[in-house]
Amino acid sequence: MTEQHTTNHQALKLFFTDDIYLIPGEENNFPVTAQQKAVDIQQQAAAPVLSSSPEVQQEAPQKKERSFSYLGKNSRNILILVKDEKYPVSTEEGRELLRKIVKAIDLSANDFALVNCAAYADTDFNELKAFFAPVLLLSFGPGPVSIGLKEQEQNSLCMQEGIQLVFSSDLHDLSSDMNGKKALWNTLKKLSL
Template identity: 30%
Template sequence: MKVDNPQAFRFIMQDEIYLLNKDKEVINTSSSANIPVAETQPVVELPPPVIEQPAAKQTSVTPEPQTPDPLVKTPEPAFNYLGKNNKNFLVLVNYANEEHIVATHLTALESILKRKDLSIDDVAILNVYKYTPLKLATLSEYFKPTRLVIMGKDSLPEGIGNLPLNQPLQGKKTHVLYSFSFDEMMSSNDNKKTFWEHMKTL
């Protein structure tokens, strides 16, 4: 095909076909010159960040002060006794096979108390057999006796010392009589009489 105007090739052919090699170089050079080239920044490697660890707290272990245990009060003994102790009159007896006192002995004691214008409610009759060893301080704390009759050596509490038989003693707070047991009195009228003579003084 004969083309009179070379510019007509542009409409029927691609640029690369009809451009001469020297023309391509000029176009490529000029077009690349118009494209801005990003300046390459030097790569600066940063050291890894240093994370400061908080300094370990030096804690001194101080032992907590020991709080003393609350004082444990020894519970008062629950004495099982006969009477109501209205007049703080304590009678100590000792019977292995009785809860309080032999019935015949109780009758005799009630008769003696009646002569002193006292009743069974005015006294406390304690059988010490179940509670031995029994301390005088424990009895004093619990019964607070102003009069104390000890009937027989087996009824003596600990801490009372050597008491003379049938010789009433007046203490600071308590009038004490250490005398025969009922078994010893029931078989002897003389012992009954002696006991009564001293009971009258209490």
């Protein structure tokens, strides 16, 4: 009769499929090869850590910070929002009006970040604030409700969490609205930059 005793690691894996736990501090008299020690170390590193506390704390899933594509360098933390499905910024008339507005308040392309919100329909004020850290937000098209804020009057200045906010109509529409441009200009003169 053949001997039924084996120390072959691979053969034993076929018969013993349950996990075996060794208790630290207790002597074990089993011979352990260098290969088995390496496997044990890998398994310990991959094993989940169990809390010794009776209360299990469940971590809330962390929301990944959104990344935005924008024009400008945002060196003065001024955020300009537009919303145009067809153009990167606006029509030629709208872009010309924006150039005049930016020049009138003494800004260059290095000073602000311009974001077309058409690509970020589900974004909110907190995401914009976390990414851009604006001191001023000028919005041409996207209204306050669309970014999760309460409604406010167009072309007026308001504060939200220490940030100056001005919401106006779409640049293209504003370019032909004399009363809107006048109201916006009166508000822009009140900005503290």
